[in-house]
Amino acid sequence: MQMSHRISGFQCSPIRRLSPYAVAATKRGIKVHYLNIGQPDIKTPDEALNAVRNYSKPNIPYGPSEGLYELREGVVDYYKQHSVDLDVDDVLITTGGSEALQFAFMTLCDPFDEIIIPEPYYTNVTSFARTAMVNLVPITSRIEDSFSLPPIEEFEKRITRKTGAILLCSPNNPTGYIYTNDEMKSILELCKKKDIFLIVDEVYREFCYEEEFSSVLSYEGYEDRVVCIDSFSKRYSMCGSRIGAVVTKNSEFKANILxxxxxxxxxxxxxxxxxxxALKTAPSYLEEVKQEYKKRRDFLSQGLKKIDGVIxxxxxxxxxxxxxLPVDDAEKFAIFMLNEFNYENETVMIAPAExxxxxxAIGKKQARIAYVLNTNDLxxxxxxxxxxxxxxxxxxx
Ligand SMILES: Cc1ncc(COP(=O)(O)O)c(C=O)c1O
Known part of the structure; x- marks a missing residue:
């Protein structure tokens, strides 16, 4: 029987693909430290958990397609704290940032249109693009440059009549890079010059360790061409709740995505x-979470830099x-770690970055490492x- 080529051609998620090896290692009694997946171990705010416990509607209804009005109002208030002025109808609640990305692609692009994206990028974007039948046009950002924005001319060269948008992720998954104000301004200027949209995935906005983060929505003069992707998953350690948002001031986009x-x-x-x-959680919650991740980041990067051959x-x-990593093939190494190796009955699982x-081939020797474990486990x-x-x-x- 027939299967669609669109889906059968999908890759399995490289973040999860090696899971059967980890399951087998666990069955052999080996403790696996999971550095492969961005599943925070931080506690979800009590406010959110209690809201689930105390949910008191007599049945669970369909709500408005845009999301609950009170939640959209809450998101507007949240953005005010980030110096962004929004109206409630600028906020559309989605089933996670994942749906927000998928809907944004489908709203902006016809089949075979293109989205320009710096690589490496959040790998599920490949599946979102394939679902929307959109081609991703990559521009390589380099480990030697700490994965900063590639030269703006590289973006300009790739813009054609088929370009639906440029997609950035900042703070970035998988690199941890945050685009500077100058980088953001140059890409926004390019989008204005070429009359295209800029989508910025800011789901890690609260996790900036050196300076305050400026949302793409706060840059004046570009409001009409900016689409911001947001999510509650990581911010409040509530990944399984599947709540995200698309935020934009572009009326045509809003009407179509609806x-x-x-x-x-x-x-x-x-x-x-x-x-x-969760939005009503005291601001100290996010501050404490940020400090915890900062501690883990410092611990991990200092530790990794001491290992011979790791860049x-x-x-x-x-x-x-x-x-x-000082290996020939990070995927082969990742499988080796789960299949053949243990140290005092422990091992690690990493996500090969290819x-x-x-x-x-660019990412063949690279791995994405998530620091979602406490420092003892790290x-x-x-x-x-x-x-x-x-x-x-x-x-x-
Ligand atoms: C950069 C980025 N965007 C979007 C998502 C999707 O998040 P969710 O659908 O849980 O909101 C993730 C999840 O890991 C991510 O890392």
């Missing part, structure tokens, strides 16, 4: 109630970094990684 939203009826109701409660820079935000690139994970690299070198290099 048609898609109406087709899927509404975002989940109980989770929106929980998200609204990485200290990420400025989010909770990931891309490290170049699939975070469109261009083949310390053990670093020891395993160092010992594993030595063992791999002896056996395979």
């Amino acid at each position: 048609k898609l939203s109406q087709a899927r009826l509404c975002p989940p109701d109980i989770e929106q109630v929980a998200a609204l409660a 990485c820079s200290t990420p400025k935000g989010a909770f990931y970094m891309v490290a170049q 699939d975070f690139y469109v261009t083949p 310390a053990r994970a670093l020891i395993c990684l160092e010992k594993g690299l030595e063992a791999y070198k002896e056996k395979y290099l």
Whole structure:
């Protein structure tokens, strides 16, 4: 029987693809430290959990396709704290940032249109693009430059009649890079000159370790061509609640994306109630979470830099970094770590970075490492990684 080529050609998520090896290692009694996935171990705010416990509607209804009005108002208030003035109708609640990205692609692009994106990038974007039948046009950002924005001329060269948008992610998954004000202004100017949209995925906005973050929505003069992707998942450690948002001031975009939203009826109701409660969490919650991740970042990057042959820079935000490893093939090494290696009955799982690139081979020796473990576990994970690299070198290099 027939399957669509569109879906059968999908890659399995490189973040999850190696899971069967990890399951098998666990069955053999080995403790696996998961550095592959951005699943925070931080507690969800009590306010959000209590809102779920106390959900009191007599049935769970379909809500408005745009999302609950009170939640959209809450999001407007949240943005005020980030110096962004919004109206409630600038905010559309989605089923996670994932749906926000997918809907944005489908709203802006016809099949075979293009989205320009710096690589490496959040790997699920490949699947969102394929679902929308949109081609991703990559521009390589380099580990040697800490993954800063590639030269603006590289973007300009690639803009054609098929270009629907440029997509940036800042703070970046997987690199941890945060685009500077100058970089943002230059890309916004280019979008204005070429009359195209800029989508910026800011789901890690609260995790900036060196300076205050400026949302793309705060740049004056570009409001009509900016689409911001947001999510409650990481901010409040409520990934499973699946609440995100698309924020824009462009009226035509708003009218069109609403048609898609109406087709899927509404975002989940109980989770929106929980998200609204999360917004009422004391600001100290986010500050403490940020300090915790900062501590982990410092610990991990200092530890990695001490391992012979590992190249990485200290990420400025989010909770990931891309490290170049002294191996021939990071995927082969990742499988070795789960299949053949353990140190005192422990090992680590990393995400090979090759699939975070469109261009083949660039990321072959690189891995994305998430620092979502506490520092005790990170310390053990670093020891395993160092010992594993030595063992791999002896056996395979
Ligand atoms: C950069 C980025 N954007 C969007 C998402 C999607 O998040 P969610 O659908 O959980 O809101 C993720 C999840 O890891 C991400 O890293």
